[in-house]
Amino acid sequence: MIDLTRLVFLRAVHRRGSVAAAARELGYTSSAVSQQIGKLQREAGVRLLEPVGRGVVLTDAALVLVDAAVSVEAARDVALGRLEELAGGLTGTLSLACFPSAIRGVAAPALGALAKAAPGLRVRLRELAPELGLDAVTSGYADVAVVHDWVDDRTTLAAGLVAVHLADDPVDLVVPATHRLAGRRTVALAETVDDVWVTDVSDSICTRWILDMLRAATEQPRVDFRAEEYASQVALVSAGLCVAVLPRLGRPALPDTVRVIPLQGSVPTRRFIAVHRAATSRRPAIRRLVEALGEQAARAA
Amino acid sequence: MIDLTRLVFLRAVHRRGSVAAAARELGYTSSAVSQQIGKLQREAGVRLLEPVGRGVVLTDAALVLVDAAVSVEAARDVALGRLEELAGGLTGTLSLACFPSAIRGVAAPALGALAKAAPGLRVRLRELAPELGLDAVTSGYADVAVVHDWVDDRTTLAAGLVAVHLADDPVDLVVPATHRLAGRRTVALAETVDDVWVTDVSDSICTRWILDMLRAATEQPRVDFRAEEYASQVALVSAGLCVAVLPRLGRPALPDTVRVIPLQGSVPTRRFIAVHRAATSRRPAIRRLVEALGEQAARAA
């Protein structure tokens, strides 16, 4: 008979593509994963992993077992949901994955309110970049992830995941207090094409959007600074070196050496999204957590 | 997180109605079952068993988990089936439950033929009364059960089980070689109302049918002998003491001191049935085994 608990190992290898990566995800040694899959092979009487190069690929038989693992984990999720419905849904432990600025802007206040409203519900929080957050939910490592994408570049969701829109988060222009536009109530981005810019290093939609805009308006866009962290960008702006755009949600307190000015027209907007597994949709604890995140996001936006 | 392998214990308790009975079914101590369910309770954070009298009943939460167990075991069965399809279906081990006379009349020759045709397929055989055979299949202890009922008293099948009709098995009249009817080709049962009878001890349909027939025809039915085993009945007939009816299939060799005479009209008929779980319907090994049983039954009938 096949031991169903071993299937999580096989599923992890399937997701990650290698025994070592699966072991890292699960928090085990690669030896442990290898041994578990070895036993699974003897139980099933079939080869599950085929060595290819210095990695492995899953055989057709292994994919059958991965399917079974998905069914099994879905059954477990459904059962947990129904158990919580019986218990009233205010107990248990959830795991939340959250990208950095959403912790400040949404998760922290939402969890504070939730802790008062549902004291029996414990929520573990883990900071995780959006892509990793999605993986964490898929793998069951987290129950809910707060991620973001850009309205013009919506990420496609893996099967079995459902998304709940929390809030739209437009960017504002940030200029030094001494800047010529510092006193304005609003500003059109076109007025800034001749300024020096700081953007983030990664090639995000927001950065591409700024570059496209600048290139269309001027032959020599002056993006002299690249810094990933917003605090660094603010420091550069504060020094009077450049201008920047900054998302509104989860923005830290800014020094009075800079001014924040809303932009006119259509501006790059992050979408805050809560993601969880479809099989957990009925869990009251999940619904309550997502609800709390949504309320807080709406209040902050 | 809930350990899914423990659910088989809960499911067994649900089926049997008590911890002790579940332990007997699973081949464990009641202590082991109790401990496993205790851990399940701590994992789920809910009471699963409620003491009632000197037994237990399952709580609503426990029933939720039983549902999950059914889903999980179905997923396992489906996966096994698909694995066998990949492997060609000629490997693995099946467990067959069979009532005594079906072993002689059907299972033994069928397994003999199957062992030649599919040498990679191993079949474990266990003698089990029809009711116990059905339980064994439900619980997963056996994969296939050969059971019987009577055409006028069809057993209703539990959900999740499917039945395949193998053969009809009518009874014949058995008389001493010195009996006045011994030379006949066929006989109507009405001609035997004044004879002394032997029937089995249990209140089977066949026995009831004989008694009803005799009571309708005579005020003093003479059922002087009751013996469960057919060999004992034959011995009594052989001694010239009485007549009997005997199913045709799986009948052992009879001494020449008795004569077998087919009955005219509608006679009590056993239906041989192969039963397996619906989730295993696609397993080639299961199909092959049931097919072999069916062929042999048709040949014997």
Next chain:
DNA sequence: CTGCACCCGTTAGCGTTGCTACATGATCGA
């Protein structure tokens, strides 16, 4: 009402499982 049988739960003890650390062989990139 009292002994008795049955059943459920707990505890101590022991064998097995499953993990880590480490070593080995193989493969790919620089």
Next chain:
DNA sequence: TCGATCATGTAGCAACGCTAACGGGTGCAG
């Protein structure tokens, strides 16, 4: 060719899961 990475074996140790034995509770018969 060297170093990095990967998969998979082998000792050793902690945790798990089982059995055996005991205690508490319930229902039944005398």
